[in-house]
Amino acid sequence: MALGQRNAALAAELPALRRHARALARDPSLAEDLVQDTMARAMERWHQRRPDGSLRAWLFTILHRTFLNHRRREINAPVSLTPDGTLPERLAQQGVTAETRLWLTQLDRAFGELPPEQRQVLMLVAVEGFSYAEAAEAMAIPVGTVMSRLSRARERVRAALEEPGSVIRQVT
Numbered sequence: 001m002a003l004g005q006r007n008a009a010l011a012a013e014l015p016a017l018r019r020h021a022r023a024l025a026r027d028p029s030l031a032e033d034l035v036q037d038t039m040a041r042a043m044e045r046w047h048q049r050r051p052d053g054s055l056r057a058w059l060f061t062i063l064h065r066t067f068l069n070h071r072r073r074e075i076n077a078p079v080s081l082t083p084d085g086t087l088p089e090r091l092a093q094q095g096v097t098a099e100t101r102l103w104l105t106q107l108d109r110a111f112g113e114l115p116p117e118q119r120q121v122l123m124l125v126a127v128e129g130f131s132y133a134e135a136a137e138a139m140a141i142p143v144g145t146v147m148s149r150l151s152r153a154r155e156r157v158r159a160a161l162e163e164p165g166s167v168i169r170q171v172t
């Protein structure tokens with residue numbers, strides 16, 4: 001693959017990598033650091049990539065391992081989607097109703113309370129559209145582990161949203 005093609009292929013994956021890094025890190029600046037580290041490692045180790053393998057899965061594997069390395073260093077650091085706990089500005093600008101904002105806040109809280117392993121597999125499968133096999137490859141775990149983590153993550157989010165006092169019953 002020519003240098004220009006390689007750079008274009010890497011650039012095409014940036015939005016998905018950023019989205020996933022933000023979900024993992026729950027901190028926009030750390031997420032950007034993760035993506036930058038991922039891209040730097042991908043370019044440095046391009047020669048190690050299997051030509052017949054999925055570029056996307058390879059990049060997400062690098063991102064996952066980079067995140068784990070950061071997490072090991074800062075194991076007790078607090079996590080939040082936005083520093084002040086508010087909804088992302090993008091949603092606020094879209095004229096979202098008060099009930100939907102409250103529901104999204106509860107969803108974000110439920111998502112944030114998931115263990116990182118469950119949050120990551122939920123992001124890969126439900127948001128990024130990875131197959132179970134692709135998610136397993138990216139996380140370097142068996143497919144059965146992906147399935148069980150995904151099931152537990154979905155159940156925990158569902159239970160959190162169905163708790164008494166949750167607005168999910170009022171919005172739907």
